[in-house]
Amino acid sequence: MSAIRIIKGKYRNKPVRNIAFTLVSGYASGAKGNYVTVKNDGNFPNCPDTVRIKVDSIQDFEYVTGDAMQDNTVHFEKPTVVETDDEAMDRIRERFDILHEMTKATVSGDIRAMIVSGPPGVGKSFGVEQEIDKATMFDKLAGKRLRAEVVKGSATPIGLYQTLYKYSDANCVVVFDDCDSILLDDVALNLLKGALDSGKKRTISWLSESSALRREGIPDRFEFKGSVIFITNLKFDKMKSQKLRDHLDALQSRCHYLDLTLDTMRDKLLRIKQIAKDGVLFADYDFNEYAQDDIIDFMHANKDRLREVSLRMALKIADLRKSFPNNWKRMSETTCMKAA
Numbered sequence: 001m002s003a004i005r006i007i008k009g010k011y012r013n014k015p016v017r018n019i020a021f022t023l024v025s026g027y028a029s030g031a032k033g034n035y036v037t038v039k040n041d042g043n044f045p046n047c048p049d050t051v052r053i054k055v056d057s058i059q060d061f062e063y064v065t066g067d068a069m070q071d072n073t074v075h076f077e078k079p080t081v082v083e084t085d086d087e088a089m090d091r092i093r094e095r096f097d098i099l100h101e102m103t104k105a106t107v108s109g110d111i112r113a114m115i116v117s118g119p120p121g122v123g124k125s126f127g128v129e130q131e132i133d134k135a136t137m138f139d140k141l142a143g144k145r146l147r148a149e150v151v152k153g154s155a156t157p158i159g160l161y162q163t164l165y166k167y168s169d170a171n172c173v174v175v176f177d178d179c180d181s182i183l184l185d186d187v188a189l190n191l192l193k194g195a196l197d198s199g200k201k202r203t204i205s206w207l208s209e210s211s212a213l214r215r216e217g218i219p220d221r222f223e224f225k226g227s228v229i230f231i232t233n234l235k236f237d238k239m240k241s242q243k244l245r246d247h248l249d250a251l252q253s254r255c256h257y258l259d260l261t262l263d264t265m266r267d268k269l270l271r272i273k274q275i276a277k278d279g280v281l282f283a284d285y286d287f288n289e290y291a292q293d294d295i296i297d298f299m300h301a302n303k304d305r306l307r308e309v310s311l312r313m314a315l316k317i318a319d320l321r322k323s324f325p326n327n328w329k330r331m332s333e334t335t336c337m338k339a340a
């Protein structure tokens with residue numbers, strides 16, 4: 001039985017490396033490139049018994065004895081039908097496209113509430129703000145009252161009540177960006193639950209007497225018809241306190257939940273590469289292509305030492321590269337990396 005070991009090939013666009021197969025027929029050229037035909041031998045589930053592995057040249061495979069087949073698991077990697085970088089980037093882009101689509105739908109009122117969660121510096125605020133800016137641009141030009149407000153940092157329960165009142169009309173959106181204090185406060189959470197309830201009428205009340213509200217002419221109950229977006233680093237399902245988790249579950253059940261976590265280091269680096277390649281990440285720096293690649297290669301090489309692998313970190317390093325063209329790596333090591 002003759003066998004062939006593919007050193008570097010592709011099957012259905014997935015890489016195939018160092019795998020031995022039973023040979024059916026040798027190297028051939030077709031309209032779609034060069035290939036060898038081999039028995040599947042159970043390597044690719046749900047695929048035909050005989051498959052064509054694409055190779056670039058005769059250097060990409062070698063003929064071996066049939067024994068190599070038994071040794072597959074010992075000497076050679078199991079077939080790796082792995083995601084390519086391009087496929088991973090498409091997958092990641094799709095998730096951020098969803099962020100844009102969902103934000104649009106929230107601005108238009110089709111979606112009443114959305115929670116966007118994910119680690120720092122991946123582009124949560126950026127994506128939401130970009131859509132909000134687009135939506136409010138015409139209002140701004142026309143000098144009309146803005147339909148949207150982004151509240152950043154902390155907010156007290158009464159501040160929350162006032163903001164919800166101010167943006168209670170059907171065409172309004174309030175974005176709470178990094179306002180985790182309101183997600184961790186009982187009174188605030190109850191207000192939000194009321195504001196986002198799925199019933200037809202969403203009435204919110206402020207139960208205690210407040211001179212601040214009276215002064216501003218804000219009633220102690222009103223109907224909220226607007227939409228809300230929360231942007232947070234909190235992982236709702238990982239909260240330790242059961243009471244808080246129940247509360248957040250109640251909020252989550254009223255909202256669409258978009259998790260933008262990039263789980264692996266590879267995904268994080270690919271996201272940075274992707275935004276840089278789009279020509280937007282370093283747009284303000286007048287960098288040439290090599291400078292961009294330099295920064296990304298540097299991050300790649302030091303991924304385990306960087307305090308954070310994020311778009312924000314890429315921009316920090318870009319700042320250093322611009323300010324200290326000859327010494328930026330050393331500066332980055334000192335300021336962006338954990339001690340060795």
Ligand SMILES: Nc1ncnc2c1ncn2[C@@H]1O[C@H](COP(=O)(O)OP(=O)(O)OP(=O)(O)O)[C@@H](O)[C@H]1O
Nearest residue numbers: 119120121122123124125126127275280281311312
């Ligand atoms: N698609 C993009 N194109 C260009 N720059 C981007 C893009 N997304 C994010 N950035 C830049 O990356 C940096 C981090 O993004 P952003 O502030 O949106 O992160 P974040 O996820 O909101 O982080 P945090 O949780 O810390 O608030 C910002 O400087 C932002 O301008």
Ligand SMILES: [Mg+2]
Nearest residue numbers: 124125126177
């Ligand atoms: Mg943010």
